[in-house]
Every structure is written in C-alpha cells, then in structure tokens.
Amino acid sequence: MATSLSERSHRTVTRHEFTLIVASSFGALLEWYDFYIYAALAGTFSMLFFPGGNDTVAFLASLATFGAGFLVRPLGALFFGRLGDRIGRKYTFMATIVLMGVATVGVGLLPSFERIGIWAPILLVSLRLLQGFALGGETGGAATYLAEHSPAERRGFYTSSLQTTATLGLLASIAAVSISRALMDDVAFKSWGWRMPFLVSVVLLAISVWLRTRLAESPTFRDMKQAGRLSASPIGESFGKWDNLKYVLIMLFSTASGVGVIFGTGHFYSMYFLQNTLKVAPNTVNLFLAIALIAVFPFYLLFGWLSDRIGRKWIMMLACLLLAATTQPIFHALTHYANPQLEAFQRRAPVTVRADDCRFTLFSAPVTECDRIRGFLSASGVSYDQAPQQAGEGATTTIGSTIVRGSDRHALEEALLASGWSAHADPARIDAPMVVFLMWLLLLYLAMVYGPMAAFMVELFPARIRYTSLSLPFHLGSGWFGGMLPFVVSAMAVARGDVYFGLWYPVVIAVVSFAVGACFVPETYRRDISR
Template identity: 55%
Template sequence: MASIGLRTAAVRPGEQRRVILAASLGTVFEWYDFYLYGSLAIFFGALFFPPGNETAAFLASLATFGAGFAVRPFGALVFGRLGDIVGRKHAFLLTILVMGVSTAAVGLLPTYDQIGLWAPALLMLLRLAQGLALGGEYGGAATYVAEHAPAGRRGLHTSWIQTTATLGFFLSLAVIYVCRQVIGDEDFKVWGWRIPFLASVALLAISTYIRLQLKESPLFTELQAQGRTSRNPLTESFARWKNLKGVLIALLGATAGQGVVWYTGQFYALFFMQNTLKMDYEAAYPLIAFTLLMSTPLFLFFGWLSDKVGRKPIMIAGCLLCAATCIPIFQSLTHAANPALARALAISPVTLIGGGTCTTFYMTAPETPCDMARDYLSRAGIGYRVEPGDALEIRIGSRSLAGFNEEELEHALAEAGYPAVADPKQIDRPAVVALLSLLMLYVAMVYGPIAAFLVELFPTRIRYTSMSLPYHLGNGWFGGFLPFIAFALVVQTGDLYYGLWYPIVVAVFTVAVSLIAIRETKDRDLAR
C-alpha cells in the first residue's frame, strides 16, 4: 500500500490544479442544472399542477423539488458502485450526461394546461433522473480530488468542490434574473422560463469536454493494477458492520445536520424572502446572489482551517450556531426586508377562532371556512394563531370578522397595515445582506470540511460508494425536503418561523451523535 501513498504524493502541483479546476467546473454545471428547478419552484406550481388551490400547488411543487433529492441516495449506490469497480472518471462522466439531457428536457415539457396530469408526471420523472445523476456526481468529484491531494491539504483541495453547489445556485439565479430582465416578467412566466433549462445543452458540451480530458485517480489506478478493486462495493459497504457503522455515523453525526444547515441558509432563505416576505425577484435575487458570491471564499477558508484544527470541531460549531440563532435571524430578516409586515404582525396579530373546523392537513382544495382562511393567509405570507371554537371568527387586532369572505378579509388586512408585497424602498439591504451572510457563515462551516471528512472515513476500494450514500441521504432527504416540511409546518401552525424547528432539531441531534461517535479524521492516510 505504500506505493499508493507515494503515487498520491508525487502528483505535480500543476496537475493538482487541473484536477481541481476540471472536477469543480463540471460540478458547478451539474448544480446549476439541478437548482434551476428550485430557483423557479415558485412558478412551477401554477405551470405543472392542477389549478384551484395555490397553497397545495406550491406544496406539490416543493415536493417535486424534494423528489429529486429523494432519489439521490439511489444514484449514489448506482454510480458509486460503478466508480469503485471501473473508475472515478468514467462514473462522473456518465452522471453529467444524464444531468444535462434531463435538464434540457425540462425546458421542452408541455404544461398542465396542454397535457393535463401528464405534465407533473413527466416533470417528476425528469427530476428523478436529475437526482440520480447528482447522486453519483458529488462522491466521484470529491473522491477524485481528494485522491490527488497531498496529505495535510485535503481539506483545502476538496473545499473547491464545496464551492460548486453555491456557485451553481448563484449561476442559476443570475441566468434567471437576466432572462426575466430581457424578456419581461409576463413572457418569462409563460415561456421564458424554458431558456435557462435549454441553455444546459451548451453547459453539457463544455462539461463533457472537460471531463474527457481527465486521467484516472492515482490511488484507484494503483489499486486496479494490484487487482485489489472491490468486486461488490455495495456488499462491502453495507453488509459488513465495520463499514456500515461508518456510513451510519457519517449520516447521523455529520451529513444530516450539514444538509439542513445548508438548505436553511440558501434555499429556505430564498423561499422565505419570496413566498413569505413577498419580495419581488428584482429585490430578492440580487441580494441572495451577492451574498452567495461574497461568501464563497468562506468554504475555502474553513476547508483550509480544517487541515489545521480538524474537521469535527468546525462542523459541530456550525450546526450549534445555526440551531441557536436561525429563528432570530429569520425574525430579523422580516424586519429588514418587509418592515410593514413586521409592524402589522406586532400591532394587529391575526387569530383564527374556530380551529375545530380546520382539517389536520390538506393537499386538496380547502373546503371549510377555517381552511379557506388558512390557505389565504399562508399565500399572503401572514402569520396567525388558531384557537378552539365551533364557528370561524377571524380577529385582526381588535377587529373581528365572522366567517370567511376573501374580499372582506383582504380589506381588513389592508386597513390593519398588512402589505400585499414588500415595498422595495423600505428594504434595509445592508441588514438583509448581513443576515444572509451570517447564515452563509454557518453553511461554510458545516460544508467546507465535509468532503474531506467523508473521503477520509472510508477505504479506497469502497470509498466512492460508502461516502456517497450518507452524503446524499443527509442532503437529499434531511436537507432536500426541508422547504416542503418547513412550509407545511408553517401552514399547519400559522407561525411564520415554526418550520425552522425542523432544521434546529436535526442539527442538535447531529451534534449529539458527533460528540459521542465521531473521531477526528484529518490525519488519516487515504492509501488504505
């Protein structure tokens, strides 16, 4: 095995830089493809799902967004097995082809008005294909870079891969923003939304060319030359307790918490600003995009720092800080981005008396007056309390309304100072950027070191398979469904910040498991 370690150390600096650039650039394009849907989810409810209930359509849109994450672990198994048997390069060359083709196909899909229920069915199918591809991409790129990196610099080298998700998200926002500005908002909603998806064809060509120039990982090449590659990495990874234990520890003690912190700080922040605070995209997109771009170096910093002090303490600190402060941060975001809404919520709180007529949860058109009121208030981004009672009464401050009448409720809310949209002139942009940057600091703390940690946790012969599964379970399941779960909790309770308890609980649980079960990995030898 010593020869494997010597082969890794002998990789020239110039070659290391090319490896990082090639793997990272291709991965940026994959994340761009995957996150286009998330960036446009606010439109897809109306485009691809049955009309009649905007809240249910938006939840269905978020569920479809989450479905792409749900299958990521299966992509990790399929492509991870391929990468551990035939090589890292071949596996993540295939993933980018699947991702590019399925993303471009979304841009060609007919809408619900054109083909009915076939529209959401085909959209779901393509989201599943995207999820499968991404499930194989990340593990291959991280493993490939780490196996070229010198000892003592794996955190820094793999942190370049960690920037790609944020840069891909940034790229998707930038392309959408430019398209909306050039085409116009109305035309973009009708047909212009297709352009960012179809642009994936050009990105696919560039990414494929880049990946074709790569050579195989030196560690895998040496292992292959010795005839020691795994014949069944799935069995070795998950049917043997020693390796399965590592997978479970990685999931529950690292990637679950990392996933919810990441999606709270980036995607849920965007959903909250647009759907709850009613910020126009012309205000929300530049603020998010600017923060993403300015915060990207933090991933490199914490990757570098993890080479010095270890991966574990940085990731634990990020989870704890997010759990302790995310609710105050989102409350402050309300005051900074939509101060009129914050004042109205404080001066004239909304109470629904008659909770006995509310259903436990709904994904169909609301039928009872209580559900109609909840649906309307949720779409308007207005928090409320629900109290028991037999007949619906809506209190707005000191004013009381009997039953549900949309026009009457809309008029009463306007008189109480509730804004229909956030006033761009009242947005405190420096405060919004500062709050989003604080969330991004936590994201960088948990995400910057995670690739190096996962690579170091498993042996070379099953590394691709073993590290990919917990990563995509943590990010795909715990993180990917966060927007759906959080928004559903808000609809159910009426509390605009109640959905944040989901990432808080997961992050605290992850810290507890990490403290008990995880040992530091930064000094481990990859040649094993």
C-alpha cells in the same frame, strides 16, 4: 523505482493534474446549476404545473417536487457508487453528467398543466427524480476523485474548491433566471421565457462532456486495479460489515444531516421566506442572495485550509451548534429588517381563525372554508391562532378588532389592509445591508461544515469501497434532511399557523447532529487515504 502512493500524496499537484481537477469541478458546477434552476423558479412552477385555486397549496406542491429530486439521490448514490468502485471514477463521471443534462433539457420542454393537465406534474416529478438520481452519483465521485489527486497536507484546501461548485451552481442559476426575466416582460417569461435557463444548459453540457473525456483515472483507483484489490461487492462491504457500517451511521446522523439542514436553510429557505412570507420582490431577493453567495465564497477555501491545520471535526460541529442557536433569531431579524410593516402588523393586530374541518391538502384545491382561510393567510405571510368554530356560526377570522365571516379572499384582504398589513414589502424600508448580512451568516455556517467535508468523507472510509460508502450517507443526510427542508418547514408553518414554527425542524436536526458528532465522529485529517 516506482513512487509509492504515500510518497505521491506529499508532492505538489502537477499542472496536468490540476487541469483534470478543474475539469472535474466544472462538471460538478454544471450539475448543481442544472439541479438548482428549479429552486430559482419554484414560484413560477407552482403556477405553471399545478392546479390553481390556492397559491399556498400550489407552492407547497412545487416545493415537494423540488424535494423529490433529493429523495432519490441515495438510489443514485448506490448505483453510481458501485460503478465508481468497480469500473472507475472517470467513466462514472461521464454517465452522471449526461443523465443530468438530458433530464434538465426535458424540463425545459415540458408543457404546462393548462395544456396537459395532471400529466404536467407527473412528468415534472419524473424528470426531477432523474436529475436527483444523476446527482446522487456526482458528489461522492467528485470528492473521491479530487481527494485522491491531492497532497495529504493540503487535502482539505484542494477539496474545498470542489465544495464551492454547489454555491457557484446556485449563483449561476439565479443569474440565468434573473437575466431571462430582465430581457422580457412578465407575461412572456411565464409563457416561454422560463424555459431558456434549462435549454441553455445544452451548450454547457457539451463543454462539460468534452472536458470529462480528458480526465485521467484516479491514481488510487488505478493502483488498486493493477494490484487486484478492487472490491467484488462494494455495497455488501460498505453496509454489511459493522466496522464500516458504524462510520456510515455516524456520518449520516452527524455531518451529513447537519450539512443538509444548514444547506437547506441557508441556500433555499431564506430565499423562499423573504420572497413568499415577507413579500420582498423576487429579483431583490435574488440580488441579496447573489451578494451573500459571492461574499461567502472565500470562506469555503478558508475553512478547508484551516481544517488541514487544526482538524476537520470541530469546525463542522461548531457550524451545527451555531445554526441551532441562531436560526430562530436570524429569521425574526429578517422580518424586522426586510418587512418591518409586517412585523408591526402582527404585533398590533393578532389574527385568530375559528373554523372546523381543517385539512392539509397538497395536490388538490382547498375544499373547506378553513382550508381556504388558512391558505390565504399563509400565502399572505400572516401568522394566526386557531380555535374551534363557535356553535351555530360559520367560519370566522378575527383580525385585530375586525371579524370577517366566511372565506371570501377580498373581504379577508380588506381587513388585513385596514389593520396595517401590506401585500408587498416596502423597498424604501428594507435594510438591505442587514438582510444580506443575515443571509451571509447562514451561508457562513455552510462554509464551515461544507469546506472540510469532502476531505473528511474520503478519509473516513477505505479506498476500495470509498465511493459507495460515503455517497449513500451523504445523500441520505443532505438530500432527505436538507432537500425536503423547504417543504417540511413551510408545511409545519401552514399546519401551525406560525411562520416561524417550521424553523424548529433545522434546529432540532442540528442539535442531534452536533451531539452525535461530538461524541462519535473521529478526527481524520492525518489519515492515509491510499488504503
């Protein structure tokens, strides 16, 4: 007599099935690596692919391009989600990895803005969109595939291993970029060395494709297909019926948006804040983040394991609450421990900009004096107050007791230096253990929500439309709320003149995620996922 799917879910995963799970996870790791190389090179890309004249504007444009890859992920989720629910998880996996690989190699071959002008950012954005489209089909498929191979009583633990791939992918991208930088001087790296991490992925892609050709189809999908229970319209069933749509909306505004802002804050913005605001050397920041990533790695598995015993909901909700309560204190503490000289300068020499005609420009050089002054101060990591320009006078900047007229960068820099500002964080005064601990704390929140989340998403939706139903809200929440976070937070800080102001964005989203989740998210860890 054939073994029922329910009975199979309680037995130990066989060695063959475990091999398939490892192969699936490796492919996911490669996709995250490909996607995150850009994050590790955002500063370099701002100089290579966007107009010069304002470092702040170029960096914001680079962050916006990074976020563009996240914005298109929901489209990939719909496209590949439908394929996964109609033709199977295995073949959809293959399509996403090949598409990601082609786009990644393409980025490594792009000419710079200096060579082809505006076509450089256009082509870069296009390839980032292609990467995001491919990644939109990866997470839902990997979570579905892995959960449907897992014993019910260990589903959280097994799928948490998949959730580590994003962390490992970011770690691998940081390592690839750091090694490339170490093997050559800065001139060579900016000229051609930055291409190496992208081009190396060709070899990894070949290995991943070979592994994925060995994947067996999910037993849940295979049984549904044999029984004739596949959905004729996964998109219509997922989002056209309230019984399912309500869970899509609950997931979007609770766990998906929560994991998005936790992800963006811990994985990306902490790195950008240290490097671009606090002026810590890029290789030092990469080292700090790498140590924090390695230290947090076991906690993904721990929280996945714990969610199999006490449930998934409140572990994830607690992470959102902790982020909301501690984001501002953590980033103030990062300033204290990473660049105490900047902290002391801001306290001793307040800065006020008196200028009119202030604009927020993204893909063009600054035009007005106000734009140039604000761009310089923001690029210098300096918070400032803004006031109207006095009648009959031009733009002025007050730095402590010094008044600088006009927008000359050299004069502004001299005034900052005279008041105690430094262009770089002093390595001797960086409290490395505390900086790593604070970065690790932000990543711990991510482990709390991300470890149990794959199992939770799979358990929330019926098998016949699972791939489609969970993929869209996950990528809307994590991609739109989280992927654009570095840009939104940085843009808010520039617009307000306060390096901490933009951090209210993840705080507010985390509060909403906690409130919606606490009220409406069901506990799922004992559900049968075969139906």
